[in-house]
Amino acid sequence: MLNPWEVKGKTFLEKLGGLHWFWIGIILCVMVLIPTLRPLGLPISTTQWTVDAYNAIKNAPNDKVIIWEDQWNLGATAAAEAAHTAVMRILFANNKPFIMYGEALDTPQLQQYITAKVLKTAEAQGKVYGVDWIQLGFIAGGEAAIVSVAEDIRDAFKTDYFGTPLDQLPLMAKIKNYKDVGLVITSFGSTTWIESSVRQWYIKYNLPIVSYTMTGGATVSVAYYPNKGVVGIIEGGRGGAELEFLGKVFGIAQSQTDAKTLSFIAVAVMIIVGNISYFGTRGKKNNG
Amino acid sequence: MLLVLLEYILPPGPLTTVKTELTLWLTLIGSFTFFIAGTTLVLKYSRDLIRTKKLSSVHFYAIEFLIVFFSYVGVSFLTGGPSGKTYTSLYTNLQGQLTQAGWVIMAFLEPWAAYKAFQLRSVEALILAITGFTYLLFSAPSISAAFPIIGTFANWIINVPSLAGTRGATIALAVGTILLALRMLTARERGLTD
Numbered sequence: 001m002l003n004p005w006e007v008k009g010k011t012f013l014e015k016l017g018g019l020h021w022f023w024i025g026i027i028l029c030v031m032v033l034i035p036t037l038r039p040l041g042l043p044i045s046t047t048q049w050t051v052d053a054y055n056a057i058k059n060a061p062n063d064k065v066i067i068w069e070d071q072w073n074l075g076a077t078a079a080a081e082a083a084h085t086a087v088m089r090i091l092f093a094n095n096k097p098f099i100m101y102g103e104a105l106d107t108p109q110l111q112q113y114i115t116a117k118v119l120k121t122a123e124a125q126g127k128v129y130g131v132d133w134i135q136l137g138f139i140a141g142g143e144a145a146i147v148s149v150a151e152d153i154r155d156a157f158k159t160d161y162f163g164t165p166l167d168q169l170p171l172m173a174k175i176k177n178y179k180d181v182g183l184v185i186t187s188f189g190s191t192t193w194i195e196s197s198v199r200q201w202y203i204k205y206n207l208p209i210v211s212y213t214m215t216g217g218a219t220v221s222v223a224y225y226p227n228k229g230v231v232g233i234i235e236g237g238r239g240g241a242e243l244e245f246l247g248k249v250f251g252i253a254q255s256q257t258d259a260k261t262l263s264f265i266a267v268a269v270m271i272i273v274g275n276i277s278y279f280g281t282r283g284k285k286n287n288g
Numbered sequence: 289m290l291l292v293l294l295e296y297i298l299p300p301g302p303l304t305t306v307k308t309e310l311t312l313w314l315t316l317i318g319s320f321t322f323f324i325a326g327t328t329l330v331l332k333y334s335r336d337l338i339r340t341k342k343l344s345s346v347h348f349y350a351i352e353f354l355i356v357f358f359s360y361v362g363v364s365f366l367t368g369g370p371s372g373k374t375y376t377s378l379y380t381n382l383q384g385q386l387t388q389a390g391w392v393i394m395a396f397l398e399p400w401a402a403y404k405a406f407q408l409r410s411v412e413a414l415i416l417a418i419t420g421f422t423y424l425l426f427s428a429p430s431i432s433a434a435f436p437i438i439g440t441f442a443n444w445i446i447n448v449p450s451l452a453g454t455r456g457a458t459i460a461l462a463v464g465t466i467l468l469a470l471r472m473l474t475a476r477e478r479g480l481t482d
């Protein structure tokens with residue numbers, strides 16, 4: 001069905017069932033556009049796993065460093081921006097030094113984009129690069145990369161993302177290997193990546209992990225939550241909104257939450273309409 | 289494989305050093321594959337363009353690739369590497385927006401897929417529809433705030449059937465991987481191409 005104006009079927013229910021995907025997309029666009037232009041301020045609920053993730057970050061040991069391994073890329077900015085920003089602001093607000101690196105080719109660009117935004121917020125004032133946070137670039141190798149970082153971070157990286165030798169960065173004096181890590185934040189899309197993190201950080205070194213992922217990744221992460229490695233889960237944009245609320249670092253997630261709620265209601269209505277059409281025409285087809 | 293298994297079981301010692309070194313090699317090989325991938329594409333597309341007598345749509349893809357590839361390489365070399373402001377700005381504003389646009393197109397198709405896939409045509413479809421519908425409503429934070437029962441039911445789905453399924457799949461995958469590795473080590477696994 002290439003022509004969106006083409007309507008198949010004779011009866012109203014048949015026509016409803018043959019609705020072109022273009023119109024469904026248009027309804028969804030409108031639902032996203034309304035709260036983007038004018039946030040509705042709809043209430044949000046918090047999930048236990050996000051509360052646990054927030055507490056894990058807040059209560060991470062002060063004498064150790066937080067490792068943030070990141071697989072999100074620039075293409076996922078729309079989904080990642082709220083939670084990435086909220087995580088970084090909460091880390092700054094609670095004076096938790098962190099080191100981030102990327103496991104996807106363009107993760108460093110995403111991290112730079114987010115950092116530039118976060119540096120304009122109140123929580124980042126007075127924070128110094130190299131002292132409060134470090135951005136190491138991209139590392140290839142997947143699970144092998146985690147092993148290298150955990151066993152000796154200087155073997156895995158010689159310089160930071162900007163080419164500065166690691167020994168010139170004061171924060172690096174606090175870390176050599178996994179023994180100096182207090183918490184691992186592992187961020188990834190709807191994949192099973194959490195299993196690699198659990199194998200390498202938790203099973204080998206008993207380090208707690210906050211899984212920051214999308215819906216598909218959250219359902220896998222839950223297998224290790226709350227006491228088998230994963231101490232908290234941040235689920236994409238929704239998790240970002242919850243983190244903003246919990247950490248009082250309000251940002252873009254509120255309007256995203258409104259858009260998400262309206263568009264999901266629209267999809268839910270479409271599912272019901274699709275079934276009405278299906279059952280309304282089924283008997284007819286059987287009789288015919 | 290044996291070395292990694294032994295190192296895992298034994299206390300830290302000489303084997304640990306060997307394994308650490310091998311793991312480092314793995315990350316180096318991983319990095320090198322990107323170099324090989326880039327070189328292979330440049331060679332392939334250049335060869336296609338040189339040898340062609342008549343341009344077709346495939347050659348336009350080749351031209352597009354070569355222009356973008358060398359632009360990025362050029363900008364990177366001339367403006368302070370990939371962490372430089374120009375490269376970052378180019379990457380964020382061009383690549384970032386284009387890849388996001390790709391995802392946005394899916395926003396048209398996914399609800400339509402739900403419209404069709406969640407029709408209760410069978411028992412399996414009924415289960416898919418109930419779980420999908422509940423998780424959809426749960427994922428909209430305002431809906432589960434207004435109707436907490438949706439959150440309770442979604443949590444049950446995640447913590448009981450979904451968790452059981454995930455663990456089952458993980459165990460099956462692990463056992464399968466070990467069996468496959470053993471078959472490969474004993475030359476019993478011929479692969480898909482044989």
